[in-house]
Amino acid sequence: xxxxxxxxxxxxxxxxxxxxxxxxxxxxxxxxxxxxxxxxxxxxxxxxxxxxxxxxxxxxxxxxxxxxxxxxxxxxxxxxxxxxxxxxxxxxxxxxxxxxxxxxxxxxxxxxxxxxxxxxxxxxxxxxxxxxxxxxxxxxxxxxxxxxxxxxxxxxxxxxxxxxxxxxxxxxxxxxxxxxxxxxxxxxxxxxxxxxxxxxxxxxxxxxxxxxxxxxxxx
Amino acid sequence: xxxxxxxxxxxxxxxxxxxxxxxxxxxxxxxxxxxxxxxxxxxxxxxxxxxxxxxxxxxxxxxxxxxxxxxxxxxxxxxxxxxxxxxxxxxxxxxxxxxxxxxxxxxxxxxxxxxxxxxxxxxxxxxxxxxxxxxxxxxxxxxxxxxxxxxxxxxxxxxxxxxxxxxxxxxxxxxxxxxxxxxxxxxxx
Numbered sequence: 547x548x549x550x551x552x553x554x555x556x557x558x559x560x561x562x563x564x565x566x567x568x569x570x571x572x573x574x575x576x577x578x579x580x581x582x583x584x585x586x587x588x589x590x591x592x593x594x595x596x597x598x599x600x601x602x603x604x605x606x607x608x609x610x611x612x613x614x615x616x617x618x619x620x621x622x623x624x625x626x627x628x629x630x631x632x633x634x635x636x637x638x639x640x641x642x643x644x645x646x647x648x649x650x651x652x653x654x655x656x657x658x659x660x661x662x663x664x665x666x667x668x669x670x671x672x673x674x675x676x677x678x679x680x681x682x683x684x685x686x687x688x689x690x691x692x693x694x695x696x697x698x699x700x701x702x703x704x705x706x707x708x709x710x711x712x713x714x715x716x717x718x719x720x721x722x723x724x725x726x727x728x729x730x731x732x733x734x735x736x737x738x739x740x741x742x743x744x745x746x747x748x749x750x751x752x753x754x755x756x757x758x759x760x761x762x763x764x765x
Numbered sequence: 766x767x768x769x770x771x772x773x774x775x776x777x778x779x780x781x782x783x784x785x786x787x788x789x790x791x792x793x794x795x796x797x798x799x800x801x802x803x804x805x806x807x808x809x810x811x812x813x814x815x816x817x818x819x820x821x822x823x824x825x826x827x828x829x830x831x832x833x834x835x836x837x838x839x840x841x842x843x844x845x846x847x848x849x850x851x852x853x854x855x856x857x858x859x860x861x862x863x864x865x866x867x868x869x870x871x872x873x874x875x876x877x878x879x880x881x882x883x884x885x886x887x888x889x890x891x892x893x894x895x896x897x898x899x900x901x902x903x904x905x906x907x908x909x910x911x912x913x914x915x916x917x918x919x920x921x922x923x924x925x926x927x928x929x930x931x932x933x934x935x936x937x938x939x940x941x942x943x944x945x946x947x948x949x950x951x952x953x954x
Contacts (some may be wrong), residue, residue, distance in 0.1 A: 552858045561831075567883075604823065624893055628886055636884055645832035662775055663824065666783035674790045684791040692924065696931060698791070699784060703804065703932045705778050706783075713772035722768065760802070 559583070559647045561747040566643035568754040572632075575639030582646035588611040618645040662706075667757045670702050769943065770809045777813075777819040795921045798825070799842045799872075803929045806846035808944035809856055829935035834879050841875050842868065842922075846929075849950075855930045856952035864927025869919035876918065879913045886910040892917050907940030 566578040587607035621641045625634040674684075677697050684694040781801035788795050801821060806814025818839025825832040845868050849855065854864040878887050886896050886906065895916045899909030933941070933951045941947035 563833075602788065610932035625885070628893070628897065633885055641831065641884075644833070648826060667786050668780045670783050670787035688793075691793050694791045695793065695795075695924070696789065696928065698787060699797075699800075699928050700782065700931060700935055702787070703800070703928075704782055704935055706780050707773075707808075707932075707936065710769060710772050710776050711943070713776065714767075714769040717768050717772060718921050722771075735844050 547549075551734050551736045551740050553736070554744055557744040557747050561638075561751055562647045564751045565645045565754055566640040568758050572639055572759075573635035574754075575636060575643060579639045579642040579646065582630065582643045583611060583614060586614050586646050614646040615640075618642045621645075666702065666706060669705065670698065673698055673701055768912075770813050772814045772946060773805055773809055773813060773944075774820055777805035777817040778805065778824060781821045781951060782819075793924075794917070795924055796917070797921065797925055797928070798827070799839065799922070800928060802839050802843050803846040803925060804932060806843045806946075807850045807929060807933060808947045810946050811847040813839050818843050825887060831884060834883050836891055837879060838872055838876050839863040842872060845871060849926075849932050850946050851949070853950065853952040855926075855933050855950040858927055858930055861926045861930040862923050865923035866919065868926065872922055873914035873918040876914045877907070880914060881907055881910045882948060884928035886913065 562578050562582050566575050569575065569578070587610070618638075618641060622634070622638045625638050625641075629637070673683075677694070678684075682694055682697055684691060779802050781798050784797040784800050788797050798821065799818070802814050802818040805817040819836055822832055822836035822839050848862045849861075850870075854860045880892070886909065887892070892913045894913075896909050899912030900906070902912075903910075904912055921934030931953075933947060936947065938953075941951075941953075
């Protein structure tokens with residue numbers, strides 16, 4: 547799985563949830579959920595594997611599968627509490643597909659997504675503790691809590707905005723200037739088969755969408 | 766799009782995510798997950814705001830996949846914030862809070878059909894409980910769904926608008942001048 551081109555991973559993770567919602571329930575959702583859960587077992591689906599580069603084996607896949615199942619379990623419980631069994635199965639299978647697809651997509655996206663989130667969360671925690679040291683209580687009435695929220699949010703947001711210039715300078719230093727095409731040192735291989743697979747997935751989604759709305763009785 | 770505005774997008778998305786996690790410290794029933802979207806729009810216009818909203822939803826989706834269909838709400842929030850910034854509604858809390866309340870109504874009207882038709886009104890815990898309360902009060906399914914969304918969005922968006930207004934007024938003038946819409950949003954240009 548980790549040997550696939552990132553765009554192929556993205557296409558699979560996008561197409562499976564799309565098909566889960568487009569295809570008729572519960573069969574369509576059942577198939578997509580099965581495929582998505584099977585993909586969580588695929589060696590190489592875990593972020594830890596891509597970082598170490600070692601042979602993953604099936605144990606890592608089982609960990610990803612367990613994460614997917616545990617993540618999706620509360621949704622099934624909520625659905626069962628609020629709906630009848632056919633609706634629960636129809637929506638539950640689709641949500642299972644989404645969860646399972648995104649759980650292993652993390653392997654690709656975590657590398658590219660926001661590094662700022664954990665930094666800001668840690669900073670928010672430090673601000674909360676600093677404000678408590680200065681005697682600001684987050685308890686009491688709504689007015690007191692809103693004042694505490696303002697005392698937390700303002701320094702956090704203002705300090706984050708001051709970082710924008712630093713980040714912009716860092717990006718310019720690395721050559722990210724509009725109009726200039728970047729040349730990666732080691733671009734990931736993108737074989738013709740994977741390009742074809744991406745097109746097939748896109749066409750499958752379009753075909754399923756057209757069939758859903760055009761063919762009578764297909765719902 | 767300039768590099769500075771490009772750098773603003775992940776920072777603003779991170780602000781939304783960090784604030785929605787940090788709000789637990791004051792134990793208020795708020796999400797604040799659109800703070801970065803509204804702030805980015807007020808600073809840099811609708812394109813940056815929409816990109817921030819989409820980025821926020823994408824990262825939230827990694828934690829909870831049911832967030833993704835609600836990306837539409839983030840886009841509506843960005844467009845509304847742009848109109849508010851153009852009208853100078855961030856110039857004081859007296860104009861910002863009513864604007865935020867208006868956004869709360871629009872956001873709940875937008876999120877209700879998504880929640881109802883996509884998830885059968887079963888999304889995250891708090892909203893699902895509010896929806897169950899609406900049903901217990903005898904509302905029809907769609908009405909209970911709107912009731913849950915309205916309860917969660919109405920106050921949240923007003924507080925978010927007030928926070929963004931405080932931030933915009935707290936920004937040093939030199940920093941604000943680096944963003945194309947900041948001064949106009951607070952009525953200083």
